[in-house]
Amino acid sequence: MIIGVPKEIKTNENRVALTPAGALELTKRGHTVFVESTAGVGSGFEDEDYIEAGAKILATADETWANAEMIMKVKEPIAEEYGRCRPDQLIFTYFHFASSEELTHAMIKSGSVCLAYETVETKDRQLPLLIPMSEVAGRMAIQEGAKYLEKPVKGRGVLLGGVPGVEPGKVLVLGGGIVGTQAAKMAAGLGAQVTLLDVSLTRLRQLSDIMPANVTTLFSNEYTIRRLIQTHDLIVGAVLIPGAKAPKLITRDMLALMRPGTVLVDVAVDQGGCFETTRPTTHDHPIYIIEDVVHYCVANMPGAVPFTSTVALTNATLPYALQLANKGWEKACLENQELKLGLNIVKGKVVYQGVAEAFNLPFHRLEEAIAE
Numbered sequence: 001m002i003i004g005v006p007k008e009i010k011t012n013e014n015r016v017a018l019t020p021a022g023a024l025e026l027t028k029r030g031h032t033v034f035v036e037s038t039a040g041v042g043s044g045f046e047d048e049d050y051i052e053a054g055a056k057i058l059a060t061a062d063e064t065w066a067n068a069e070m071i072m073k074v075k076e077p078i079a080e081e082y083g084r085c086r087p088d089q090l091i092f093t094y095f096h097f098a099s100s101e102e103l104t105h106a107m108i109k110s111g112s113v114c115l116a117y118e119t120v121e122t123k124d125r126q127l128p129l130l131i132p133m134s135e136v137a138g139r140m141a142i143q144e145g146a147k148y149l150e151k152p153v154k155g156r157g158v159l160l161g162g163v164p165g166v167e168p169g170k171v172l173v174l175g176g177g178i179v180g181t182q183a184a185k186m187a188a189g190l191g192a193q194v195t196l197l198d199v200s201l202t203r204l205r206q207l208s209d210i211m212p213a214n215v216t217t218l219f220s221n222e223y224t225i226r227r228l229i230q231t232h233d234l235i236v237g238a239v240l241i242p243g244a245k246a247p248k249l250i251t252r253d254m255l256a257l258m259r260p261g262t263v264l265v266d267v268a269v270d271q272g273g274c275f276e277t278t279r280p281t282t283h284d285h286p287i288y289i290i291e292d293v294v295h296y297c298v299a300n301m302p303g304a305v306p307f308t309s310t311v312a313l314t315n316a317t318l319p320y321a322l323q324l325a326n327k328g329w330e331k332a333c334l335e336n337q338e339l340k341l342g343l344n345i346v347k348g349k350v351v352y353q354g355v356a357e358a359f360n361l362p363f364h365r366l367e368e369a370i371a372e
Helices: 020-027 047-052 061-067 101-110 131-148 178-190 201-210 222-228 252-257 267-271 306-327 329-335 337-342 353-358 366-371
Strands: 002-005 032-036 056-058 070-072 090-093 113-116 170-174 193-198 215-219 234-237 263-266 287-290 293-296 343-346
Touching: 002 061, 020 032, 020 047, 020 306, 032 047, 032 061, 047 056, 056 061, 070 306, 090 306, 101 343, 101 353, 113 329, 113 337, 131 178, 131 234, 131 263, 131 267, 131 293, 131 306, 170 178, 178 193, 178 234, 193 201, 193 222, 201 215, 215 222, 222 252, 234 267, 263 267, 306 329, 306 337, 329 337, 329 366, 337 343, 343 366
Parallel strands: 002 032, 002 070, 032 056, 070 090, 090 113, 170 193, 170 234, 193 215, 234 263, 263 293
Antiparallel strands: 113 343, 287 293
C-alpha cells in the first residue's frame, strides 16, 4: 500500500502522524511511505530521518495526497484540504465529526473512507487511539490551567499547590475517564485540593482506591456541580461520549456562581465542549473571558508538546496502520471489530450512529456502504 503523511496545517499544530520509526516498520514490510517535506520538523524529526527509515520525501501537500492510497494525519482535514480528499481514499486521523457539520458534509461529498482514531474501540470499551492524546491533554489541562490562574492573565491569582500557611488551590474535574484521571493526578501532584466527579459508581470506586488523599470523588449531578463551582479555582471539562457531542454540564447562567478569575479548561472542545460558553481557540489566542471567567478551549492541546504527542500517537496507531496496509481497509475492518468501529463515513455514507444522530443524517450499515 502507498501511505501518505502530509504536513499538518492547522494553526500551531506541530505534530506529525508518523515517526521515522513507524515509517520503517511500514517500509520493511514492502509498503511505500510518502512524507511531505518538513512534515516532521515540528516534532523534532528531519526529512533525512525519514529517508533513512526508507520513506520518500515529496515536496508538496498536493503530491502527498494525490499519490497515497491511505493518508495518515493527526487532525481532521480543514477547508484547504477538502479538495485533496479523493473517492475511495482511506483517511486515518482524528475527525471528531460530531463537532463539525461542515467537515461531515465535506467528507461525505469527497467519497473518501474516513476512519477516525477517536472511535476505534476495544471489547472492554477502551479507546486505544484516543488514550495517548487524552493522557497528554489531561495533564496539560492542569499545566495550562495553573498558568491562567495567574493574575496578569486575569486569573484569581492562586498558586495551585499553595505554600506553608496558605491553603492550596481547588480543582474540580468533571469526568473520571482518561482525561479526568490524568488531570486529577497532575493537580494532586502539585498539591491542589481536587474534587473528581463521574456518573459511574464503579469508576468512582476504582478512582477512590488509586487516588492520593487530596482527591475527593463525588457522584456527578447538576446540584453538586452548581455547589462546587462556587468554591473551586480551576474547573476541567473531561467528559467524552465516543463519536457524539459532549453534554453541556456547565451552562452560561452558572458563570454567575463562580468567583472572578475562575479558570475553565474544556478538554472536550473537539466534541463540541461540555461548557455552554465553549468556543474553540488556538495556541495563538488560547483564552477568552466571559463574565470574569477565563475560558481555555484550545482544540489541539497536545500540539503544544509535539515530540511527546507524536511518539505517543505513533505507538498507538502503528499496529492498526499495519493491519490496514497489509490487508486493505475493507478486509482489515471486517476482520477486526476495533477498526470497524473506527469507520465513520464510507464512500459518502455515514456508518457511525453518533455522527448520523448529531446532524440527522441517514445511517447505513457498513456492509451496505461497502457493497454499493
